[in-house]
Amino acid sequence: MTHSVVMSTHPRQRRLHRIAMVTVHTSPLAQPGEGDAGGMNVYVLEVARQLARRDIAVDLFTRTTCAAQSPVVEVEPGVVVRHLAAGPYEGLSKEDLPGQLCAFAAGMMRVAAHAPPGYYDLVHSHYWLSGQVGWLAADRWGVPLVHTMHTMARVKNLHLADGDEPEPRGREIGEAQVVEAADRLVANTPREAAELVELYGADPARVAVAEPGVDLTVFSPGSKAEARARVGIPADAVLLLFVGRIQPLKAPDVLVRAAAELVRRRPDLRSSLVVGILGGASGTGVRNPMGLTELAQQLGIADLVRFVPPVDRSTLAQWYRAADLVAVPSHSESFGLVAVEAQACGTPVVAANVGGLPTAVGPAGVLVDGHDTADWATALEAVLRDPRGAAALARTSVEHAAGFSWARTAGRLAEVYADAMDHPREVPIHDAELLTGIPTAVIP
Numbered sequence: 013m014t015h016s017v018v019m020s021t022h023p024r025q026r027r028l029h030r031i032a033m034v035t036v037h038t039s040p041l042a043q044p045g046e047g048d049a050g051g052m053n054v055y056v057l058e059v060a061r062q063l064a065r066r067d068i069a070v071d072l073f074t075r076t077t078c079a080a081q082s083p084v085v086e087v088e089p090g091v092v093v094r095h096l097a098a099g100p101y102e103g104l105s106k107e108d109l110p111g112q113l114c115a116f117a118a119g120m121m122r123v124a125a126h127a128p129p130g131y132y133d134l135v136h137s138h139y140w141l142s143g144q145v146g147w148l149a150a151d152r153w154g155v156p157l158v159h160t161m162h163t164m165a166r167v168k169n170l171h172l173a174d175g176d177e178p179e180p181r182g183r184e185i186g187e188a189q190v191v192e193a194a195d196r197l198v199a200n201t202p203r204e205a206a207e208l209v210e211l212y213g214a215d216p217a218r219v220a221v222a223e224p225g226v227d228l229t230v231f232s233p234g235s236k237a238e239a240r241a242r243v244g245i246p247a248d249a250v251l252l253l254f255v256g257r258i259q260p261l262k263a264p265d266v267l268v269r270a271a272a273e274l275v276r277r278r279p280d281l282r283s284s285l286v287v288g289i290l291g292g293a294s295g296t297g298v299r300n301p302m303g304l305t306e307l308a309q310q311l312g313i314a315d316l317v318r319f320v321p322p323v324d325r326s327t328l329a330q331w332y333r334a335a336d337l338v339a340v341p342s343h344s345e346s347f348g349l350v351a352v353e354a355q356a357c358g359t360p361v362v363a364a365n366v367g368g369l370p371t372a373v374g375p376a377g378v379l380v381d382g383h384d385t386a387d388w389a390t391a392l393e394a395v396l397r398d399p400r401g402a403a404a405l406a407r408t409s410v411e412h413a414a415g416f417s418w419a420r421t422a423g424r425l426a427e428v429y430a431d432a433m434d435h436p437r438e439v440p441i442h443d444a445e446l447l448t449g450i451p452t453a454v455i456p
Contacts, residue, residue: 202371225419270339273389362380
């Protein structure tokens with residue numbers, strides 16, 4: 013069931029001029045695929061750019077993580093990144109940041125204190141840590157709070173990978189508080205909207221869906237031969253590609269195991285198969301950075317696996333074009349931006365049937381139920397054995413991806429912002445009685 017905000021038919025009370033976006037734990041300027049940076053970083057920056065082109069200025073608040081970072085960075089007219097000091101620049105993991113939220117909030121208050129009254133019309137926070145700060149800022153400034161979870165503890169804990177750790181109880185509580193405090197909640201897919209309602213007790217009337225987009229000027233079809241020459245892949249290779257952070261949640265091990273099974277079934281593939289793992293260690297993967305390498309060695313395909321550090325967007329597009337298929341085997345995924353980027357480049361996608369991936373992949377890719385090695389090997393082999401079918405998938409993929417754009421995402425968000433401003437919550441967000449409890453839906 014799709015849950016969405018009912019938009020107003022009444023004239024808007026006031027025009028939206030400037031919003032404060034909050035992303036505490038990772039900068040929108042960070043390189044996706046490293047540390048905690050991923051699809052959310054791309055989302056925040058691209059949406060901010062599109063909003064600015066709609067004459068809605070965006071101040072992006074994030075934590076300073078390097079002494080060399082300028083306090084204020086103008087990305088383009090109307091988009092400003094503000095780095096705030098909150099704890100030591102380095103050495104803090106995402107799990108350490110709850111202790112720095114007070115310092116971060118103080119930094120936001122100082123910025124606003126030097127601005128004219130009513131400088132910010134609305135706060136949009138991303139991820140639960142930012143929601144805690146956004147809740148305070150919105151209350152202090154007397155403006156609506158819009159929040160996007162991107163990932164949720166309750167959902168992740170229902171789909172844990174081997175070797176991954178459950179999200180802590182404190183995060184569940186913090187997310188429940190943000191759900192109660194927010195004027196509007198934005199989900200990436202109808203499925204995520206339903207999870208907010210079912211697992212966190214969110215009011216369906218305050219939940220809207222705004223699907224992420226893809227930059228079609230960067231991610232577009234191109235010559236496979238030229239792309240392979242640029243990224244150093246042999247012209248006659250069979251390239252299976254994983255793109256993302258190397259951690260159990262993203263499940264690159266599923267692709268490695270499936271590739272080993274493919275070689276067992278088809279020994280003729282050994283001479284041409286390349287398994288590309290493009291990304292950096294993250295999460296629990298940081299503690300065992302050689303785990304995937306050791307797995308490939310145990311399976312006897314270490315010579316076939318190529319590890320590639322995160323790359324810029326134009327080079328990433330070349331990797332997508334170079335691949336015969338892109339695998340997205342995640343155990344949990346709010347949307348699955350990698351899938352849409354690959355499809356926009358005309359590359360078939362094989363993805364896990366979880367979270368937002370059915371929406372991202374649509375009818376243009378192959379969905380696999382579960383993470384069984386044999387099932388994944390069969391799915392990969394089916395695409396590789398059928399060149400005509402793969403070509404048809406490629407054409408359909410480009411058509412499907414064309415339906416996603418960041419301009420469309422920003423337009424939907426602008427509607428949600430307008431509705432939040434025109435119809436604020438009847439109960440103030442500082443009502444302690446409503447916010448101290450946890451919805452029963454999140455209690456195990």
